[in-house]
Amino acid sequence: MPLENLPVTVIKGVGERLAVTLEKIGLKTLQDILFHLPIRYLDRTHITAIAQLQLNTTVMIQARVLRVQVAMGRKRSLVVIVEDDTGTVCLRFYHFSGYQKDKFQQGALLRCYGEPRLGTSGMEFYHPEYDFVDERQPTPVDENLTPIYGLTEGISQTRMRGIVEQAVAMIHQYPPDEMLPVEVNHNFQCESLTHALTYMHHPPHDAPVATLMEGLHPNQQRLAFEELLANFLARRKIHALAAIESAPVLVLASDLRERFLAQLPFSLTGAQERVIADIARDLIAGKPMLRMVQGDVGSGKTLVAAMAALAGVSSGRQVAVVAPTEILAEQHFYNFSDWMRVLGFNVEWLVGKLTAAKRRDALVRIASGEAHIVVGTHALFQEDVTFSQLGLAVIDEQHRFGVDQRLSLRQKSPAGAIAHQLVMTATPIPRTLAMTAYAELDYSVIDELPPGRTPINTVLISQSRREQVIERIRLACIDGKQAYWVCTLVEDSETLAAANAEETVCLLREALSGLSIGLVHGRLKSREKEAVMASFKCGDLQLLVATTVIEVGVDVPNASLMIIENPERLGLAQLHQLRGRVGRGRVASHCVLLYGAKLSEQARSRLQVLRDTNDGFVVAERDLQLRGPGELLGTRQTGEAQYRVADLVRDEHLLERVNALGEHLLENQPSIADKLVQRWVGQRKIYAQV
């Protein structure tokens, strides 16, 4: 029997109960276990001397307890100072029991495993793993790297390691199919799939540790290639399945189109026209559109979305417009209301913070079809939101949402007619990467900005010249212009960010007395946020202090100066988005990157990319090289990172081959394609929801 049909219970020691637990993380068959690859390795093959410790590098030390104390500080912590022949270092525990504390007897010998970070006393280990060493019978150090596996509740690391070990022991009896052409193994200098899997689960004692840790070992690359291929195939299959489903035909009557365009004080750019035509073609094809529109900040994506929405509502269907933040949803709400109400269409508003009564009313209007266009945040994905005739979902800034969330909107389509999907992103994704990461979507680019934009002049200025920068704001505001001051934070905490912004606004109000200064951050109530944004928009506020909540979508053409404090904390793509809030009007705009005192050479050259170009694509390419795809594709926010061995940036060099072989398999060997998808993607949601 092929191993993809053998249940996990064929593995020694795995019974029915354990099988149920394993199934929670999608492990149902022997094949699933073999392809449940280690997420990383622990290197306990040697002991590092304390004098040799390096920051942020995981190591094992062996040392004696010198002193134990409870430090009070901001938060109580247990401090254990340990020493070896070369020096001392601090282990710090924020959560600890009295029992644990008492075990650290002075002079006790222990092995401690972790990653030293910079703390109050210099290098410190935070919550390291440790074992006491029995000095009469010291356990030898490990011979091999120790694999660490993804777990679920009810199963320990040791248990999982044991299960995989058993499965690997059966691999010669049930070798996995080599489904890829033989050249693939050759190209990667990989003996066989069986060998690659065995190696990954059980690296030999002379395995090149650094290469493995970086994921660059030929066996890993061979597996990464197959994994990327399988994911590509899964997404292409979503695309192919869409092609055999039916969707409503949405036509935009030309007189309505003319009436809509006549309201605008400008005409569409050529790029907007072209993308609108792409969409119009999809909307009349009778099968669901799955299209991504990419356009740099300020390229006019909202209008493109509005034209699509108009086709929807004029064909008697409802349209959902989803934005990642309330501020952005609100902007869209105002824009769509302006444009659509005069044409006789109702625009509804649905965000998480509506009062229960308002929400209930909105839900009724959405369910009855009285609301033609519904603008909102992810609140729209919720189960109790039902449409009577959903025909199109527009998703703005798509990288903030996962495939799952997007697909959940499909469930809201009326029977027999799947809603079209239009996803819009300002994140300029290099084409090869887009073709892999979003292979289920067709792709259009708005590659032209509206005319008359003056490029943003970006400069780097040190905090030591903060006062000059503040003076510059005063002059600009006296001159009738408006400005943003954006506060950034190291940690991803809206509470801390809000506190920081509040402090900044106090300082600025003192320094700039006479100017009217507002504050907006994610902790404000929607009504407060709305009020602040409205007074900035109408010019009552001259300076707006904000956290990165204004990152997307805010549109105030008279704002022509932006200060970004500590820009080194953000990714380039995010900074590019932020500065896109200025440069929307006729006057020359400026963006000041007010960097911290200790900017490294590397950080500086990164920021210089922004000074040197206003082109989002160039910024993205550089960001991709410098920071990795999590940032670019937004997988960090959505938790959608779905690769076990592959890494889109590290393995970018594989993508072209992946895409080519993928298309070839779909065309010529669809059954192999199916098997690969089953092997790597399996029951996971990306696939199951279609």
Ligand code: ADP
């Ligand atoms: P983004 O692509 O960043 O979402 P928006 O849709 O917010 O960009 O548009 C940015 C600004 O450009 C808005 O003020 C919008 O009214 C304006 N705009 C859009 N299309 C055009 C055009 N063809 N000509 C001039 N201005 C335009």
Ligand code: MG
């Ligand atoms: Mg936008």
